[in-house]
Amino acid sequence: MLDRTFRALADPTRRRILALLRDGDRAAGELASEFPMAFASVSHHLQVLRDADLVLSRRDGQFIIYSLNTTVFQDALQHLMEIGTGAGRRRKGARRDA
Amino acid sequence: MLDRTFRALADPTRRRILALLRDGDRAAGELASEFPMAFASVSHHLQVLRDADLVLSRRDGQFIIYSLNTTVFQDALQHLMEIGTGAGRRRKGARRDA
DNA sequence: GCAGTATTTAGATGATTACCTTAGCATCTT
DNA sequence: AAGATGCTAAGGTAATCATCTAAATACTGC
Numbered sequence: 001m002l003d004r005t006f007r008a009l010a011d012p013t014r015r016r017i018l019a020l021l022r023d024g025d026r027a028a029g030e031l032a033s034e035f036p037m038a039f040a041s042v043s044h045h046l047q048v049l050r051d052a053d054l055v056l057s058r059r060d061g062q063f064i065i066y067s068l069n070t071t072v073f074q075d076a077l078q079h080l081m082e083i084g085t086g087a088g089r090r091r092k093g094a095r096r097d098a
Numbered sequence: 099m100l101d102r103t104f105r106a107l108a109d110p111t112r113r114r115i116l117a118l119l120r121d122g123d124r125a126a127g128e129l130a131s132e133f134p135m136a137f138a139s140v141s142h143h144l145q146v147l148r149d150a151d152l153v154l155s156r157r158d159g160q161f162i163i164y165s166l167n168t169t170v171f172q173d174a175l176q177h178l179m180e181i182g183t184g185a186g187r188r189r190k191g192a193r194r195d196a
Numbered sequence: 197g198c199a200g201t202a203t204t205t206a207g208a209t210g211a212t213t214a215c216c217t218t219a220g221c222a223t224c225t226t
Numbered sequence: 227a228a229g230a231t232g233c234t235a236a237g238g239t240a241a242t243c244a245t246c247t248a249a250a251t252a253c254t255g256c
Contacts, residue, residue: 002113003110006104006107006108006113007108009104009107009108009178010104010105010107010108011213011214012101013214015100015104015177015181018181019180019181022180022181027232027233028232028233028234029231029232029233032233037214037215037216038215038216038217039232039233039234040215040216040217040218040233040234040235041214041215041216043233043234043235044214044215044234044235045214046233046234047234047235048213059222059223061223061224061232062222062223062224062231062232062233063223063232063233064232064233064234068181073178073181076178077175077178077179079113080107080171080174080175080178081175082117082120083113083116083117083120083166083171109243109244111244125202125203126202126203126204127201127202127203130203135244135245135246136245136246136247137202137203137204138203138204138205138245138246138247138248139244139245139246141203141204141205142204142205142243142244142245143244144203144204145204145205146243157252157253159202159253159254160201160202160203160252160253160254161202161203161253162202162203162204197256198255198256199254199255199256200253200254200255200256201252201253201254201255202251202252202253202254203250203251203252203253204249204250204251204252205248205249205250205251206247206248206249206250207246207247207248207249208245208246208247208248209244209245209246210243210244210245210246211242211243211244211245212241212242212243212244213240213241213242213243214239214240214241214242215238215239215240215241216237216238216239216240217236217237217238218235218236218237218238219234219235219236219237220233220234220235220236221232221233221234221235222231222232222233222234223230223231223232223233224229224230224231224232225228225229225230225231226227226228226229226230
């Protein structure tokens with residue numbers, strides 16, 4: 001579950017799509033035109049993001065509008081935080097730098 | 099740069115390694131014994147994590163001790179936060195859910 | 197320096213991924 | 227209903243990835 005999330009985040013094109021969506025919802029074609037690859041390829045990336053629940057899509061006439069699903073980011077963030085910022089407990093003898 | 103970070107985070111084995119390291123530094127073999135795969139495979143994962151600067155390694159006698167490099171997590175976290183939590187500005191007309 | 201332990205590197209293989217082009221489906225306009 | 231537009235699905239290919247086994251390197255202790 002989290003697995004698909006991080007896998008989806010691993011690609012720079014997809015992260016860029018997410019960054020674009022942060023500034024507002026966008027149609028698939030509108031997004032695709034920002035990238036130097038074929039429309040179908042961007043559509044594929046959108047599907048990966050959709051499978052990971054990182055984005056939501058809805059049809060608006062002949063357009064399909066994508067938007068961020070921020071709640072899933074929260075989960076990923078929380079996971080990273082637990083690892084990286086000591087948000088979880090630490091064992092007694094543990095040292096992380098000498 | 100961030101690319102390698104997220105790519106490294108995309109694998110569940112590597113995330114589990116990181117979670118183990120959160121509880122304290124560990125030798126490579128000690129980490130490897132936690133996984134059902136060959137030592138060499140875990141060693142490979144450790145190298146990926148090292149290339150991503152997510153972990154640091156130092157030699158201690160015949161052991162090689164791995165530890166978290168928390169600062170790189172901060173970068174990744176910040177990046178995710180900028181995307182997911184509205185840490186950045188949002189355009190005027192933007193709506194994310196209807 | 198030889199034997200043993202700890203770990204990495206090398207080379208091979210099967211699975212997954214990212215991209216392309218082409219084909220298909222849904223919707224709008226006329 | 228025909229044609230145009232917006233988008234996705236299918237099929238193919240080359241690159242990358244996760245894993246394995248086997249060999250190499252680094253250190254310890256006799």
